[in-house]
Amino acid sequence: MIAPLRAVALIAGKDLRIELRSRVVFNHVLPFAVLVLILFGFALDADSDALSSFAPGLFWVAVLLAALLAIGRSFALERADGALDSFRLANISPVAVFAGKALAVFVQLLVLEVVLGIGIVVFYGASLEKPGLLVVAGVLAAAGIASAGTLYGVVASQLAVRETILPLLLLPVLAPVLIGATRAFGDAFGTVAVNGWSWLGLLGAFALVYTTFGALVFGPLLEEG
Amino acid sequence: MSARSLVSEGFDSLKLAMDYAVSLRSAVVLLGRFPALSGADISVERGEIVVVRGANGAGKTTLLRLCAGLVALYAGEGEVLGYDLREAGSAAKDWRSRVGFLGHETRLYGDLTAKENVEFALALSGRAALSARAQRGGGLRGGGQRGRELRHSTATGSPSVAASALERLELPERLHHERVSRLSAGQQRRVALACVSVRHPELWLLDEPHASLDADGRECVDDVIAEAAAAGAAVIVVTHEQGKVFDNLRTATLAGGRFMEALP
Numbered sequence: 001m002i003a004p005l006r007a008v009a010l011i012a013g014k015d016l017r018i019e020l021r022s023r024v025v026f027n028h029v030l031p032f033a034v035l036v037l038i039l040f041g042f043a044l045d046a047d048s049d050a051l052s053s054f055a056p057g058l059f060w061v062a063v064l065l066a067a068l069l070a071i072g073r074s075f076a077l078e079r080a081d082g083a084l085d086s087f088r089l090a091n092i093s094p095v096a097v098f099a100g101k102a103l104a105v106f107v108q109l110l111v112l113e114v115v116l117g118i119g120i121v122v123f124y125g126a127s128l129e130k131p132g133l134l135v136v137a138g139v140l141a142a143a144g145i146a147s148a149g150t151l152y153g154v155v156a157s158q159l160a161v162r163e164t165i166l167p168l169l170l171l172p173v174l175a176p177v178l179i180g181a182t183r184a185f186g187d188a189f190g191t192v193a194v195n196g197w198s199w200l201g202l203l204g205a206f207a208l209v210y211t212t213f214g215a216l217v218f219g220p221l222l223e224e225g
Numbered sequence: 226m227s228a229r230s231l232v233s234e235g236f237d238s239l240k241l242a243m244d245y246a247v248s249l250r251s252a253v254v255l256l257g258r259f260p261a262l263s264g265a266d267i268s269v270e271r272g273e274i275v276v277v278r279g280a281n282g283a284g285k286t287t288l289l290r291l292c293a294g295l296v297a298l299y300a301g302e303g304e305v306l307g308y309d310l311r312e313a314g315s316a317a318k319d320w321r322s323r324v325g326f327l328g329h330e331t332r333l334y335g336d337l338t339a340k341e342n343v344e345f346a347l348a349l350s351g352r353a354a355l356s357a358r359a360q361r362g363g364g365l366r367g368g369g370q371r372g373r374e375l376r377h378s379t380a381t382g383s384p385s386v387a388a389s390a391l392e393r394l395e396l397p398e399r400l401h402h403e404r405v406s407r408l409s410a411g412q413q414r415r416v417a418l419a420c421v422s423v424r425h426p427e428l429w430l431l432d433e434p435h436a437s438l439d440a441d442g443r444e445c446v447d448d449v450i451a452e453a454a455a456a457g458a459a460v461i462v463v464t465h466e467q468g469k470v471f472d473n474l475r476t477a478t479l480a481g482g483r484f485m486e487a488l489p
Contacts, residue, residue: 002348002349002350002351007349010345010348010349014334014337014345017337017341018334018336018337021336021337021404022336077334082328082329082330082331082332083332083333083334085295085326085328085330085332086332086346086349087349088294088295088321089293089294089295089321089322089324089325089326090321090322090346090349090350090351090424091319091321091322092349
Protein backbone atom coordinates (compact mmCIF):
# COMPACT_ATOMS: atom_id res chain seq x y z
CA MET A 1 0.00 0.00 0.00
CA ILE A 2 1.41 3.42 -0.91
CA ALA A 3 1.60 6.41 1.41
CA PRO A 4 -1.54 8.59 1.31
CA LEU A 5 0.34 11.72 0.24
CA ARG A 6 1.99 9.83 -2.61
CA ALA A 7 -1.46 8.57 -3.65
CA VAL A 8 -2.86 12.12 -3.58
CA ALA A 9 -0.03 13.33 -5.82
CA LEU A 10 -0.46 10.36 -8.19
CA ILE A 11 -4.21 10.81 -8.58
CA ALA A 12 -4.10 14.60 -8.92
CA GLY A 13 -1.16 14.34 -11.33
CA LYS A 14 -3.00 11.76 -13.41
CA ASP A 15 -6.15 13.90 -13.64
CA LEU A 16 -4.20 17.03 -14.56
CA ARG A 17 -2.13 15.18 -17.13
CA ILE A 18 -5.32 13.88 -18.74
CA GLU A 19 -6.80 17.39 -18.76
CA LEU A 20 -3.68 18.90 -20.27
CA ARG A 21 -3.66 16.25 -22.96
CA SER A 22 -7.37 16.12 -23.75
CA ARG A 23 -7.67 19.93 -23.45
CA VAL A 24 -11.31 19.60 -22.42
CA VAL A 25 -10.90 22.37 -19.83
CA PHE A 26 -9.08 24.67 -22.27
CA ASN A 27 -11.20 23.91 -25.32
CA HIS A 28 -14.63 23.49 -23.74
CA VAL A 29 -14.93 24.60 -20.09
CA LEU A 30 -13.02 27.89 -20.38
CA PRO A 31 -14.74 29.01 -23.62
CA PHE A 32 -18.09 28.11 -22.03
CA ALA A 33 -17.33 30.25 -18.97
CA VAL A 34 -16.17 33.18 -21.11
CA LEU A 35 -19.29 32.80 -23.25
CA VAL A 36 -21.43 33.03 -20.09
CA LEU A 37 -19.70 36.34 -19.24
CA ILE A 38 -20.37 37.66 -22.72
CA LEU A 39 -24.02 36.58 -22.60
CA PHE A 40 -24.45 38.37 -19.27
CA GLY A 41 -23.14 41.44 -21.06
CA PHE A 42 -25.80 41.08 -23.76
CA ALA A 43 -28.50 40.45 -21.14
CA LEU A 44 -27.58 43.66 -19.31
CA ASP A 45 -27.58 45.58 -22.59
CA ALA A 46 -23.85 46.31 -22.36
CA ASP A 47 -24.55 48.90 -19.66
CA SER A 48 -21.00 49.47 -18.39
CA ASP A 49 -22.08 50.81 -14.98
CA ALA A 50 -24.41 47.85 -14.35
CA LEU A 51 -21.87 45.35 -15.64
CA SER A 52 -19.13 46.83 -13.48
CA SER A 53 -21.25 46.79 -10.33
CA PHE A 54 -22.61 43.26 -10.98
CA ALA A 55 -19.23 41.93 -12.11
CA PRO A 56 -18.41 40.01 -8.88
CA GLY A 57 -21.75 38.18 -8.86
CA LEU A 58 -21.64 37.44 -12.58
CA PHE A 59 -18.06 36.21 -12.18
CA TRP A 60 -19.02 33.68 -9.52
CA VAL A 61 -22.14 32.49 -11.35
CA ALA A 62 -19.92 31.83 -14.38
CA VAL A 63 -17.37 30.03 -12.17
CA LEU A 64 -20.05 27.81 -10.62
CA LEU A 65 -21.56 26.88 -13.99
CA ALA A 66 -18.15 26.06 -15.43
CA ALA A 67 -17.19 24.18 -12.23
CA LEU A 68 -20.13 21.83 -12.82
CA LEU A 69 -18.58 20.83 -16.13
CA ALA A 70 -15.12 20.34 -14.62
CA ILE A 71 -16.44 18.26 -11.71
CA GLY A 72 -18.64 16.15 -13.98
CA ARG A 73 -15.66 15.59 -16.24
CA SER A 74 -13.47 14.58 -13.27
CA PHE A 75 -15.76 11.66 -12.44
CA ALA A 76 -16.58 10.82 -16.04
CA LEU A 77 -12.88 9.91 -16.36
CA GLU A 78 -13.24 7.32 -13.63
CA ARG A 79 -16.69 6.00 -14.46
CA ALA A 80 -16.17 5.68 -18.20
CA ASP A 81 -14.41 2.35 -17.94
CA GLY A 82 -14.80 1.30 -14.33
CA ALA A 83 -11.51 2.96 -13.36
CA LEU A 84 -12.81 3.94 -9.92
CA ASP A 85 -12.61 0.25 -8.95
CA SER A 86 -8.84 0.42 -9.53
CA PHE A 87 -8.46 2.55 -6.41
CA ARG A 88 -10.46 0.04 -4.35
CA LEU A 89 -8.46 -2.88 -5.71
CA ALA A 90 -5.17 -1.10 -5.01
CA ASN A 91 -6.42 -0.45 -1.49
CA ILE A 92 -5.81 3.26 -1.85
CA SER A 93 -7.09 5.26 1.11
CA PRO A 94 -10.46 6.82 0.17
CA VAL A 95 -9.24 10.02 1.84
CA ALA A 96 -6.34 10.08 -0.62
CA VAL A 97 -8.68 9.49 -3.57
CA PHE A 98 -10.93 12.32 -2.37
CA ALA A 99 -7.98 14.66 -1.81
CA GLY A 100 -6.37 13.80 -5.16
CA LYS A 101 -9.56 14.33 -7.14
CA ALA A 102 -10.36 17.54 -5.23
CA LEU A 103 -6.81 18.87 -5.71
CA ALA A 104 -7.02 18.41 -9.48
CA VAL A 105 -10.40 20.20 -9.60
CA PHE A 106 -8.98 22.95 -7.34
CA VAL A 107 -6.10 23.62 -9.76
CA GLN A 108 -8.49 23.74 -12.73
CA LEU A 109 -10.75 26.16 -10.86
CA LEU A 110 -7.82 28.47 -10.13
CA VAL A 111 -6.99 28.57 -13.84
CA LEU A 112 -10.65 29.22 -14.59
CA GLU A 113 -10.78 32.07 -12.06
CA VAL A 114 -7.69 33.73 -13.52
CA VAL A 115 -9.14 33.64 -17.05
CA LEU A 116 -12.56 34.87 -15.91
CA GLY A 117 -10.92 37.53 -13.74
CA ILE A 118 -9.22 38.89 -16.85
CA GLY A 119 -12.58 38.55 -18.59
CA ILE A 120 -14.48 40.80 -16.18
CA VAL A 121 -11.75 43.42 -16.34
CA VAL A 122 -11.79 43.36 -20.16
CA PHE A 123 -15.52 42.91 -20.81
CA TYR A 124 -17.07 44.66 -17.80
CA GLY A 125 -14.44 47.30 -17.11
CA ALA A 126 -14.05 46.20 -13.49
CA SER A 127 -11.10 47.79 -11.67
CA LEU A 128 -9.20 45.96 -8.96
CA GLU A 129 -8.64 47.79 -5.66
CA LYS A 130 -7.66 45.03 -3.20
CA PRO A 131 -5.68 42.29 -4.99
CA GLY A 132 -4.77 40.50 -1.74
CA LEU A 133 -8.41 40.07 -0.79
CA LEU A 134 -9.21 38.90 -4.31
CA VAL A 135 -6.51 36.20 -4.24
CA VAL A 136 -7.40 34.87 -0.77
CA ALA A 137 -11.13 34.83 -1.53
CA GLY A 138 -10.51 33.13 -4.88
CA VAL A 139 -8.35 30.42 -3.32
CA LEU A 140 -10.74 29.75 -0.41
CA ALA A 141 -13.78 29.67 -2.68
CA ALA A 142 -12.02 27.32 -5.12
CA ALA A 143 -11.12 25.01 -2.22
CA GLY A 144 -14.74 24.96 -1.05
CA ILE A 145 -16.14 24.33 -4.53
CA ALA A 146 -13.56 21.61 -5.22
CA SER A 147 -14.26 19.80 -1.93
CA ALA A 148 -18.05 19.97 -2.13
CA GLY A 149 -17.93 19.25 -5.86
CA THR A 150 -15.80 16.14 -5.39
CA LEU A 151 -18.10 14.87 -2.66
CA TYR A 152 -21.30 15.38 -4.66
CA GLY A 153 -19.53 14.35 -7.85
CA VAL A 154 -18.96 10.83 -6.55
CA VAL A 155 -22.58 10.65 -5.35
CA ALA A 156 -23.88 11.76 -8.75
CA SER A 157 -21.48 9.49 -10.65
CA GLN A 158 -23.20 6.44 -9.19
CA LEU A 159 -26.60 7.44 -10.53
CA ALA A 160 -27.98 6.83 -14.01
CA VAL A 161 -29.03 10.49 -14.25
CA ARG A 162 -25.59 11.77 -13.22
CA GLU A 163 -25.39 14.61 -15.76
CA THR A 164 -28.65 16.20 -14.66
CA ILE A 165 -28.55 15.44 -10.94
CA LEU A 166 -25.15 17.04 -10.22
CA PRO A 167 -26.32 20.66 -10.65
CA LEU A 168 -29.41 19.96 -8.57
CA LEU A 169 -27.32 18.51 -5.76
CA LEU A 170 -24.41 20.89 -5.88
CA LEU A 171 -25.67 24.38 -6.70
CA PRO A 172 -27.86 24.79 -3.57
CA VAL A 173 -24.98 23.57 -1.42
CA LEU A 174 -22.63 26.15 -2.99
CA ALA A 175 -24.93 29.08 -2.21
CA PRO A 176 -22.79 30.16 0.81
CA VAL A 177 -19.71 30.22 -1.44
CA LEU A 178 -21.55 32.32 -4.01
CA ILE A 179 -22.67 34.80 -1.33
CA GLY A 180 -19.35 35.03 0.53
CA ALA A 181 -17.15 35.15 -2.56
CA THR A 182 -19.38 37.74 -4.26
CA ARG A 183 -19.21 40.02 -1.20
CA ALA A 184 -15.43 39.61 -0.91
CA PHE A 185 -14.92 40.25 -4.63
CA GLY A 186 -17.34 43.20 -4.42
CA ASP A 187 -15.04 44.79 -1.84
CA ALA A 188 -11.92 43.82 -3.82
CA PHE A 189 -13.34 45.51 -6.95
CA GLY A 190 -14.80 48.40 -4.93
CA THR A 191 -18.35 47.82 -6.16
CA VAL A 192 -19.99 47.34 -2.73
CA ALA A 193 -19.35 49.03 0.60
CA VAL A 194 -18.69 45.95 2.73
CA ASN A 195 -15.71 44.61 4.61
CA GLY A 196 -14.74 41.82 2.26
CA TRP A 197 -12.22 40.34 4.70
CA SER A 198 -15.04 39.47 7.09
CA TRP A 199 -16.57 37.15 4.44
CA LEU A 200 -13.39 35.11 4.23
CA GLY A 201 -14.37 33.37 7.46
CA LEU A 202 -17.47 31.94 5.77
CA LEU A 203 -15.44 30.81 2.77
CA GLY A 204 -12.74 29.26 4.98
CA ALA A 205 -15.29 27.52 7.20
CA PHE A 206 -17.12 26.14 4.16
CA ALA A 207 -13.89 24.78 2.67
CA LEU A 208 -12.86 23.26 6.01
CA VAL A 209 -16.24 21.66 6.68
CA TYR A 210 -16.56 20.13 3.22
CA THR A 211 -12.96 18.95 3.11
CA THR A 212 -13.39 17.24 6.48
CA PHE A 213 -16.85 15.90 5.69
CA GLY A 214 -15.75 14.71 2.27
CA ALA A 215 -12.72 12.91 3.69
CA LEU A 216 -14.93 11.17 6.26
CA VAL A 217 -17.72 9.96 3.98
CA PHE A 218 -15.88 9.43 0.69
CA GLY A 219 -14.84 5.89 1.68
CA PRO A 220 -18.38 4.54 2.19
CA LEU A 221 -19.54 6.38 -0.95
CA LEU A 222 -16.71 4.84 -2.98
CA GLU A 223 -17.52 1.36 -1.65
CA GLU A 224 -21.20 1.84 -2.56
CA GLY A 225 -20.15 2.30 -6.15
CA MET B 226 -18.41 -33.76 20.19
CA SER B 227 -15.10 -34.96 21.59
CA ALA B 228 -12.12 -32.71 22.23
CA ARG B 229 -10.16 -34.60 19.57
CA SER B 230 -12.80 -33.96 16.90
CA LEU B 231 -12.97 -30.30 17.88
CA VAL B 232 -9.21 -30.00 17.49
CA SER B 233 -9.38 -31.92 14.24
CA GLU B 234 -12.09 -29.60 12.95
CA GLY B 235 -10.00 -26.61 13.92
CA PHE B 236 -7.00 -27.96 12.03
CA ASP B 237 -9.21 -28.69 9.02
CA SER B 238 -10.42 -25.09 8.98
CA LEU B 239 -6.87 -23.81 9.32
CA LYS B 240 -5.70 -26.10 6.53
CA LEU B 241 -8.58 -24.88 4.36
CA ALA B 242 -7.61 -21.27 4.90
CA MET B 243 -3.93 -21.94 4.26
CA ASP B 244 -4.22 -24.16 1.18
CA TYR B 245 -6.89 -22.37 -0.78
CA ALA B 246 -6.59 -18.94 -2.32
CA VAL B 247 -10.36 -18.92 -2.67
CA SER B 248 -12.85 -20.93 -0.68
CA LEU B 249 -16.56 -20.14 -0.94
CA ARG B 250 -19.25 -22.19 0.77
CA SER B 251 -22.93 -21.54 0.04
CA ALA B 252 -22.02 -17.99 -0.92
CA VAL B 253 -24.92 -15.65 -1.55
CA VAL B 254 -24.56 -12.19 -3.10
CA LEU B 255 -27.48 -9.84 -3.59
CA LEU B 256 -27.54 -7.21 -6.31
CA GLY B 257 -30.39 -5.00 -5.21
CA ARG B 258 -32.98 -7.45 -3.94
CA PHE B 259 -32.07 -10.23 -6.32
CA PRO B 260 -29.53 -12.98 -5.66
CA ALA B 261 -26.77 -12.86 -8.26
CA LEU B 262 -25.05 -15.74 -6.50
CA SER B 263 -27.25 -18.12 -4.57
CA GLY B 264 -25.30 -20.76 -2.74
CA ALA B 265 -22.09 -20.97 -4.74
CA ASP B 266 -19.39 -23.40 -3.61
CA ILE B 267 -15.92 -23.22 -5.09
CA SER B 268 -12.36 -23.60 -3.94
CA VAL B 269 -9.20 -22.71 -5.81
CA GLU B 270 -5.75 -23.69 -4.68
CA ARG B 271 -2.68 -21.55 -5.05
CA GLY B 272 -1.00 -22.25 -8.36
CA GLU B 273 -4.23 -23.57 -9.85
CA ILE B 274 -6.27 -22.34 -12.80
CA VAL B 275 -10.03 -22.83 -12.63
CA VAL B 276 -12.28 -22.10 -15.57
CA VAL B 277 -15.81 -20.86 -14.90
CA ARG B 278 -18.42 -21.05 -17.62
CA GLY B 279 -22.09 -20.23 -17.74
CA ALA B 280 -24.77 -18.45 -19.67
CA ASN B 281 -25.22 -14.69 -19.56
CA GLY B 282 -26.53 -13.62 -16.16
CA ALA B 283 -25.45 -16.85 -14.48
CA GLY B 284 -23.42 -14.95 -11.89
CA LYS B 285 -19.90 -15.34 -13.30
CA THR B 286 -18.93 -11.69 -13.05
CA THR B 287 -20.50 -11.42 -9.60
CA LEU B 288 -18.40 -14.39 -8.50
CA LEU B 289 -15.24 -12.56 -9.60
CA ARG B 290 -16.36 -9.28 -8.00
CA LEU B 291 -17.02 -11.13 -4.75
CA CYS B 292 -13.52 -12.65 -4.84
CA ALA B 293 -12.11 -9.16 -5.55
CA GLY B 294 -13.95 -7.67 -2.60
CA LEU B 295 -15.98 -5.35 -4.81
CA VAL B 296 -19.34 -6.73 -3.67
CA ALA B 297 -20.31 -7.95 -0.21
CA LEU B 298 -21.03 -11.51 0.84
CA TYR B 299 -24.66 -11.56 1.98
CA ALA B 300 -24.80 -15.11 3.35
CA GLY B 301 -22.66 -18.22 3.45
CA GLU B 302 -18.95 -18.38 4.13
CA GLY B 303 -15.90 -17.39 2.18
CA GLU B 304 -12.19 -16.79 2.47
CA VAL B 305 -9.98 -15.12 -0.10
CA LEU B 306 -6.21 -15.19 0.40
CA GLY B 307 -6.80 -16.11 4.03
CA TYR B 308 -9.24 -13.28 4.77
CA ASP B 309 -12.79 -13.89 5.86
CA LEU B 310 -15.21 -12.22 3.46
CA ARG B 311 -17.69 -11.73 6.31
CA GLU B 312 -15.31 -9.30 8.00
CA ALA B 313 -16.40 -5.70 7.64
CA GLY B 314 -14.32 -2.54 7.56
CA SER B 315 -11.58 -1.23 5.37
CA ALA B 316 -8.81 -2.86 7.42
CA ALA B 317 -10.26 -6.23 6.47
CA LYS B 318 -9.95 -5.34 2.81
CA ASP B 319 -6.16 -5.03 2.67
CA TRP B 320 -6.09 -8.30 0.76
CA ARG B 321 -7.66 -6.61 -2.25
CA SER B 322 -4.28 -5.18 -3.16
CA ARG B 323 -3.10 -8.78 -3.67
CA VAL B 324 -5.85 -9.46 -6.20
CA GLY B 325 -5.64 -8.69 -9.90
CA PHE B 326 -9.00 -8.23 -11.57
CA LEU B 327 -9.58 -7.89 -15.29
CA GLY B 328 -13.28 -7.28 -15.83
CA HIS B 329 -15.40 -6.53 -18.87
CA GLU B 330 -14.26 -2.94 -18.42
CA THR B 331 -10.57 -2.39 -18.99
CA ARG B 332 -10.21 0.35 -16.29
CA LEU B 333 -7.88 2.27 -18.58
CA TYR B 334 -7.66 6.02 -19.11
CA GLY B 335 -8.16 6.75 -22.79
CA ASP B 336 -6.12 9.97 -22.78
CA LEU B 337 -3.08 8.33 -21.19
CA THR B 338 -0.70 6.24 -23.27
CA ALA B 339 -0.50 2.48 -22.91
CA LYS B 340 2.74 2.82 -20.96
CA GLU B 341 1.40 5.58 -18.72
CA ASN B 342 -1.61 3.42 -17.83
CA VAL B 343 0.64 0.53 -16.82
CA GLU B 344 2.95 2.87 -14.89
CA PHE B 345 -0.04 4.32 -13.06
CA ALA B 346 -1.26 0.84 -12.10
CA LEU B 347 2.25 -0.01 -10.96
CA ALA B 348 2.57 3.17 -8.93
CA LEU B 349 -0.82 2.66 -7.27
CA SER B 350 0.21 -0.83 -6.25
CA GLY B 351 3.28 0.56 -4.50
CA ARG B 352 5.46 -1.90 -6.39
CA ALA B 353 7.32 0.85 -8.24
CA ALA B 354 8.80 2.09 -4.97
CA LEU B 355 9.52 -1.44 -3.77
CA SER B 356 11.40 -2.39 -6.91
CA ALA B 357 13.29 0.90 -6.82
CA ARG B 358 14.40 0.25 -3.23
CA ALA B 359 15.35 -3.32 -4.06
CA GLN B 360 17.43 -2.19 -6.99
CA ARG B 361 19.10 0.58 -5.00
CA GLY B 362 19.83 -1.93 -2.24
CA GLY B 363 21.90 -4.23 -4.36
CA GLY B 364 22.11 -6.29 -7.44
CA LEU B 365 22.29 -3.30 -9.69
CA ARG B 366 25.35 -1.59 -8.35
CA GLY B 367 27.50 -3.05 -11.03
CA GLY B 368 28.09 -1.25 -14.27
CA GLY B 369 26.93 -2.34 -17.63
CA GLN B 370 24.21 -1.13 -19.94
CA ARG B 371 21.46 -3.23 -18.32
CA GLY B 372 22.23 -1.90 -14.85
CA ARG B 373 22.21 1.70 -16.09
CA GLU B 374 18.91 1.13 -17.88
CA LEU B 375 17.30 -0.34 -14.78
CA ARG B 376 18.58 2.43 -12.50
CA HIS B 377 17.24 5.01 -14.93
CA SER B 378 13.91 3.20 -15.18
CA THR B 379 13.32 3.13 -11.44
CA ALA B 380 14.26 6.78 -11.06
CA THR B 381 11.63 7.71 -13.63
CA GLY B 382 8.79 5.60 -12.30
CA SER B 383 9.77 2.12 -13.51
CA PRO B 384 8.99 2.60 -17.18
CA SER B 385 11.05 -0.47 -18.06
CA VAL B 386 8.81 -2.60 -15.86
CA ALA B 387 5.80 -1.20 -17.68
CA ALA B 388 7.48 -1.63 -21.05
CA SER B 389 8.42 -5.22 -20.21
CA ALA B 390 4.84 -6.01 -19.24
CA LEU B 391 3.55 -4.55 -22.49
CA GLU B 392 6.18 -6.42 -24.48
CA ARG B 393 5.22 -9.63 -22.71
CA LEU B 394 1.65 -9.06 -23.91
CA GLU B 395 3.13 -8.53 -27.38
CA LEU B 396 1.99 -4.95 -27.78
CA PRO B 397 4.34 -3.45 -30.39
CA GLU B 398 6.77 -0.91 -28.92
CA ARG B 399 5.54 1.84 -31.26
CA LEU B 400 2.15 1.60 -29.52
CA HIS B 401 3.53 2.00 -25.99
CA HIS B 402 3.38 5.77 -26.36
CA GLU B 403 0.04 5.83 -28.14
CA ARG B 404 -3.06 7.00 -26.32
CA VAL B 405 -5.19 4.05 -25.28
CA SER B 406 -8.27 5.58 -26.91
CA ARG B 407 -6.50 5.19 -30.27
CA LEU B 408 -5.76 1.50 -29.77
CA SER B 409 -8.01 -1.30 -30.97
CA ALA B 410 -10.18 -3.18 -28.48
CA GLY B 411 -7.80 -6.14 -28.56
CA GLN B 412 -4.77 -3.92 -27.96
CA GLN B 413 -6.58 -2.24 -25.06
CA ARG B 414 -7.25 -5.69 -23.62
CA ARG B 415 -3.52 -6.43 -23.71
CA VAL B 416 -2.75 -3.14 -21.94
CA ALA B 417 -5.37 -3.93 -19.29
CA LEU B 418 -3.83 -7.34 -18.67
CA ALA B 419 -0.40 -5.71 -18.46
CA CYS B 420 -1.82 -3.43 -15.72
CA VAL B 421 -2.89 -6.53 -13.82
CA SER B 422 0.36 -8.43 -14.34
CA VAL B 423 2.72 -5.68 -13.12
CA ARG B 424 1.07 -5.87 -9.70
CA HIS B 425 2.09 -9.56 -9.39
CA PRO B 426 -1.21 -10.52 -7.77
CA GLU B 427 -1.58 -13.70 -5.78
CA LEU B 428 -5.07 -14.16 -7.19
CA TRP B 429 -5.93 -13.41 -10.81
CA LEU B 430 -9.59 -12.89 -11.62
CA LEU B 431 -10.06 -12.71 -15.38
CA ASP B 432 -13.41 -12.04 -16.97
CA GLU B 433 -13.31 -13.00 -20.63
CA PRO B 434 -9.58 -12.27 -20.98
CA HIS B 435 -9.68 -13.29 -24.64
CA ALA B 436 -12.38 -10.82 -25.62
CA SER B 437 -11.51 -8.94 -28.83
CA LEU B 438 -8.19 -10.77 -29.18
CA ASP B 439 -6.94 -12.46 -32.32
CA ALA B 440 -5.52 -15.99 -32.30
CA ASP B 441 -1.99 -14.80 -31.45
CA GLY B 442 -3.34 -12.59 -28.71
CA ARG B 443 -5.29 -15.46 -27.18
CA GLU B 444 -2.23 -17.65 -27.18
CA CYS B 445 -0.16 -14.90 -25.60
CA VAL B 446 -2.75 -14.34 -22.86
CA ASP B 447 -2.94 -18.09 -22.21
CA ASP B 448 0.83 -18.13 -21.77
CA VAL B 449 0.71 -15.25 -19.31
CA ILE B 450 -2.03 -17.01 -17.33
CA ALA B 451 -0.04 -20.23 -17.28
CA GLU B 452 3.09 -18.37 -16.13
CA ALA B 453 1.17 -16.71 -13.31
CA ALA B 454 -0.13 -20.08 -12.10
CA ALA B 455 3.33 -21.61 -12.40
CA ALA B 456 4.62 -18.80 -10.18
CA GLY B 457 2.09 -19.82 -7.50
CA ALA B 458 -0.83 -17.52 -8.21
CA ALA B 459 -4.39 -18.82 -8.21
CA VAL B 460 -6.35 -17.97 -11.35
CA ILE B 461 -10.08 -17.94 -12.01
CA VAL B 462 -10.90 -17.46 -15.67
CA VAL B 463 -14.42 -16.74 -16.82
CA THR B 464 -14.60 -17.62 -20.48
CA HIS B 465 -16.73 -18.97 -23.26
CA GLU B 466 -13.59 -19.96 -25.16
CA GLN B 467 -12.96 -23.61 -25.99
CA GLY B 468 -9.26 -24.10 -26.41
CA LYS B 469 -6.51 -26.57 -25.82
CA VAL B 470 -5.21 -24.60 -22.86
CA PHE B 471 -8.47 -24.98 -20.99
CA ASP B 472 -9.19 -28.60 -21.88
CA ASN B 473 -7.35 -30.13 -18.96
CA LEU B 474 -8.28 -27.56 -16.33
CA ARG B 475 -10.90 -27.78 -13.65
CA THR B 476 -14.05 -26.33 -15.10
CA ALA B 477 -17.19 -25.27 -13.29
CA THR B 478 -20.47 -24.16 -14.79
CA LEU B 479 -22.62 -21.54 -13.13
CA ALA B 480 -26.36 -21.40 -13.68
CA GLY B 481 -28.80 -19.31 -11.74
CA GLY B 482 -26.15 -18.18 -9.28
CA ARG B 483 -24.95 -21.65 -8.24
CA PHE B 484 -22.59 -24.24 -9.67
CA MET B 485 -24.23 -27.01 -11.62
CA GLU B 486 -21.88 -29.73 -10.44
CA ALA B 487 -19.10 -30.21 -7.93
CA LEU B 488 -15.64 -29.48 -9.22
CA PRO B 489 -13.63 -32.65 -9.94
